[in-house]
Amino acid sequence: MQSSSPSVIPDRASPEIVSEQYEIFVGTHCRDFFDTLPVMIFALNKHRQVVFANMAAVSFLGLTKVEEVLGKRPGEALSCVNAALSPGGCGTSRHCRKCGAARALLTAVEGAVGSGECKLLRRENEQLEGLDLNVNASPLCIGERQYVIFSVTDVSHEMRRRSMERIFFHDVLNLAGGISGLVELLVEEVPPGSGDMLPVLSSATRSLVDEILAQRELLAAESNELTVATEVVSTKSLLSILQRLYATSPAAQGQEIKLADAADEMVSTDRRLAQRVLGNMIKNALEAGLPGDSVALGCKIEGSSVCFTVHNRAYIPRDVQDSIFHRRFSTKSASRGLGTYSMLLLTERYLHGEVGFESDKSAGTTFYLRLPKRHECG
Structure with missing residues (x-):
């Protein structure tokens, strides 16, 4: 036995x-x-x-x-x-x-x-x-x-190629299909109040471009071809940009993104990659929520580091927690599963930071991104 x-x-x-x-x-x-x-x-x-x-x-x-x-x-x-x-x-x-x-x-x-x-x-x-x-x-x-x-x-290379292709075409075709449907409505008729759809169209277009860039960056990251471009960034400004960006995203589903307890500190890091990691955290939090829920963004100073946090009320089951950072792991479908893995990869290999989470049935889930105030090259 x-x-x-x-x-x-x-x-x-x-x-x-x-x-x-x-x-x-x-x-x-x-x-x-x-x-x-x-x-x-x-x-x-x-x-x-x-x-x-x-x-x-x-x-x-x-x-x-x-x-x-x-x-x-x-x-x-x-x-x-x-x-x-x-x-x-x-x-x-x-x-x-x-x-x-x-x-x-x-x-x-x-x-x-x-x-x-x-x-x-x-x-x-x-x-x-x-x-x-x-x-x-x-x-x-x-x-x-x-x-x-x-x-x-x-079989890492084979599985990486297959999962990249599935995820890329799944997400891009869904976004492109949404844009196409909206454009057809605008072309066929322009009823009163139709202008309200234009912000939705703009948001979907931004999401499409962002999805393509995310896949390109992840491919470059895994093959050690990603270039890090450091600049001085305001932590509060970074969170404010993300708050505005995702407030109108399709994933929001009527949820509110709050900026709470956000320390304003100047850090030297790659803004684009930091936004990518935090953006994935926000998307995951929104996808786990329901209309009327809220997602709280925060940042605190920890000595020579800063710690960004993204909190929502959902709980991650223990068996899911153990595999959450593995490539191709997803609770949604076989065409998903690179978001959390990319957080870990980009943070450790390129931002020289730390990413993790805490999840409790009563307190909810908080993902964190801890970065040094000064990014050291190499």
């Missing part, structure tokens, strides 16, 4: 035992065979520690010798951000319960073949990176010892 949770993991084998198990693989033809394969192959012991890795895996990890990965668990080898959250390491935090790799490994440890998808966030050389992996785990017996052959295929 399969275990109910991947977080139950036995103790680790000693380095001496791991080295002995590695020598078993080196002394067989398995090594030569696995080294010819283009996919990443790891051999794991019953404690899910790496006792062998082929050259494709060693190269992907940026290492030069297989010995550098021996004894680690897969998430630790891949620098998963959740691998260090629990003293037990990879597979023991609450985030690991839904991990496709952990579930596949559990299945293989118990004697069957397991496979799945793994959306993994890792930090490599202090750089945040999202990976989409296809994993397969198969039990293998050598002598009297049981092992697991764990294969990993990186």
Whole structure:
């Protein structure tokens, strides 16, 4: 029977035992065979520690010798951000319960073949990176010892391209269709009061352009081609612009955007990217609300940093909270799911700041963007 949770993991084998198990693989033809394969192959012991890795895996990890990965668990080898959250390491935090790799490994440890998808966030050389992996785990017996052959295929580029295409065309076609409908009404007849539709048309047009720019910036950000242009910005002015911009957006649905407790501080940052991150927070807050609700924007000074906040009364369920910053994760549809991921990517990689949230059933949800007062290049 399969275990109910991947977080139950036995103790680790000693380095001496791991080295002995590695020598078993080196002394067989398995090594030569696995080294010819283009996919990443790891051999794991019953404690899910790496006792062998082929050259494709060693190269992907940026290492030069297989010995550098021996004894680690897969998430630790891949620098998963959740691998260090629990003293037990990879597979023991609450985030690991839904991990496709952990579930596949559990299945293989118990004697069957397991496979799945793994959306993994890792930090490599202090750089945040999202990976989409296809994993397969198969039990293998050598002598009297049981092992697991764990294969990993990186499909990040393919999934990124597909999700970008779906999201781009879904959002752009919806916006363009709305504009087309409004224009047709204006052309066919101009009844009394029809001028009230012009602001709506203007707002839809701005949203269309903004959506195209957002997709272009995210593509550039993931390929490290995005250029940062710093300037001195007023925090209160930045929030005021966003307040006016989104007050007339289709997402507002009769909601009010309030400017509350907004400190006015001059900061050196990329205005465009800061607006992009905060704009995504505001859009998410509006989409979670109902007519008559309000979204509160704020900013406070925290020593050498400033902290922007976007608050609404909706609560984010705990299981959603655990995956909210993953690429392609969305509670809305398969054609969504890059907004929160782009917040994290743009903030950490380009604004040198921090993004996060707090959600409580009674207090609601507050997303925050913490930025240094002075942006340091590099």
